[in-house]
Amino acid sequence: MLDIKEIYEIFKTCPRITIDSRHCPKDSIFVALRGDNTDGNLFAAKALENGSRYAIVDRKEIAVDDRYIVVDDTLTTLQDLARYHRTQMKAKIIAITGTNGKTTTKELIAQVLSQKYDTLYTEKNYNNHIGVPLTLLRLDESHRFGVVEMGANHKGEIAQLCSIVQPDFGLVTNFGRAHIEGFGSFEGVVEAKTELFDYIREHKGRVFVNIGNELMVRQSHGIGNISYAINSDKADVSGYVSQQDPCITISWASQRFSVTAQTVKTNIVGGYNAENILAAIVVGLFFEVDPQSIDIALSQYIPKNHRSQYMKTDRNELIVDAYNANPSSMEAAIRNFASLQYPHKTLILGDMLELGENTLADHTNIMKIVEEQGFDKVILVGKIFAKTQSGYTAFDNVDGLIEYLTSAPISGSAILLKGSNSIGLERLIEYL
Template sequence: MGEIQQLYEVFKQYPKITIDSRCCPPNSIFFALRGENVDGNDYAEKALNNGAEYAVVDRVDVAQNDRYIVVDDVLTAMQRLAAHHRSQMKTKIIAITGTNGKTTTKELVATVLAKKYNVLYTDKNHNNHIGVPLTLLRLTEDDEFGVIEIGANHKGEIAELCKMVQPDYGLITNFGRAHLEGFGSLEGVIEAKTELFEYLKENRGRVFININNNNIVEHSKGIGNISYAINNDKADVSGYITEQNPCVTFSWSSPRFFVVTQKVQTNLVGTYNADNLLAAIVMGLFFEIEPESINEAIKEYIPENHRSQYLKTDNNDLVIDAYNANPSSMEAALRNFANLKYPHKTVILGDMLEMGAFSDDDHRETVDLISALKFDKVFLIGDNFSKIESSYVTFRNVEEFITYIKDNPLINTAILLKGSNGIGLEQAIEYLK
């Protein structure tokens, strides 16, 4: 702890952290992280020249003076510093993980809690071994709650992140077949995600659970819980979708918290967001936020970053869910889109990445589902979809699709845009308006 304690004393004086030598605000410390193709140590001097007070490095040869702090490993030092800083804060931390919906849930929870408390939450989806410590290092004594998104693509990662985050509360949105290159199977996904519950069980935390999900219920045994569920009166908080046109109108109530039926209009597209909404509502009630304030927060929440977004233009209606994709989220998006009341519907799908040995089968099953749901037009983008024999128009990449759509514009149709972030479907949005 000696090295970290010394670093913490510096951090208390200069509490802004940067890992980008081009962006070094006053009172900041630059951490010279190594990447696949770059070595942050090579940019330490530049960071100091650009305004950083100190540079944390792990190469002695770059340390020119006492403004360089030499450690054994920069990433490990940043993670240990984050864990130590978190341990000094009285902030109550809620950790959220799961296959689908964790970013939307995190943002909804933070929006609801902010009606009463000072809340720090994960920026965008910075939920990995770098993003989590950067988030924790933003904690201040004024923060009453921290809402921390935790992601993973291999077993053991969430367990390690929990040691850093030290959550008081936890929620798993769901389990789905994603990142199978690292997890191997759905069972591997469940084992990895429930590392959050294992930490909370060992440390006497509490969990918020969707009791319609049997796997979540099973793995939450032995932990104090607060429950929610769609169309299930046994839950502490229950709700249901009353309308989708195309954004969801949602009704909810809670016998446990003595709340009669409430109705709220959201800015979210997709019936699959019902669980995400309920997660935010149950946390709001548990932390003593008035139902009126919860509804107000939900009404105010506008999704960003191409997640569950609705965009109406002069020519088309766009349903944009192009940040992430796996078999379960793809099926949910397609079935939801099929149920929307539009006379003409166009589906534009990008590959599902990181599916490992299951990739061909998963893409073939998605094509079969599209055929069963019968859309007016279908465009498939990416190497994986291009391998599948079908009657649909396919493109190797989004650039090819944009070239096509410039010459063959889509007019007067509803459009679903869904795929993994790595495919870059967001580049096509401008040409679909």
């Protein structure tokens, strides 16, 4: 059985990894991962037929010739291969985690750094124990930076990812009540997310810290930091939302980096994204990207995947933030929507998932916040919101709401869609 260094020598001859037998680039290596309902070993032969040069498997009987590399566990091998590859690359790695805004912040930072450097970053939200190794294995000698997003739904996961990624810099966007089923409590969320700080502290790295968040400051104590914040004369970069229409314009400056007042209009909806934008600015300045290039990068960034997206249809204006939802992100989205100057506002909310024993209480609290705002119309989607007995129009699923909208279309309104991804609120776009 080959050790990881021997497998790495093979990887160097065909440095493309795939885990999908249907998509096997020529001369790639197929890694046969096992899933809850699938066994990648069964597709290894098909992967070789479709273009892969080698297949890493963990069932000996599958290996009928020398194109098969037999290991004890394919997932462990994938992670070990990524870990070893990381040690061979010179790129500086910035790791990002947090409850809300990870993907947006990751993409903004990558966009800013790419103005000056070859930068690799996590695709989509490949931020787990499989996606992170796949991201690292895309690193090559040309990359000066890697921006790696780390997600977690239980304690210990960020620590494990750090052992693979070995980041030089870290950034935690915020702490919120999400994945409580896995973390157990808000305190569990904080403990899990700050595993990144623990790694950076132990390995003498540095962190980018929002010093407007007192809990973040406490948790990052003892680590060299570069700071940002909303309206702070103590932060290395400070800024504020100077306009929303509904996309936000940020005014910012930096005494540390000798940058006088700058203003940049973005394509991002939501004042709650201001801190994510400032994070990208401070990272750019620290790595000597000039202010003009930073502003260009931020102004050109277009949100995707139904995160903080602004859309116009024939009948309405939509704010689509339907990829993820938890109590903190939903409250921020609702309050931000309420602050916008539209004559007519419609709120469409989908259930928040993975909240554990406080699920109903969290949804009921959101309803109290909604009642304070005075929206023209509120529509709820999901069985949990239905249990709050709020009196608003409610549907068990998106299909029911689609049927309703077909017979009673909404016109002339600004509409916020906010909910967990699996609720499927993005399916409503074509009916609005």
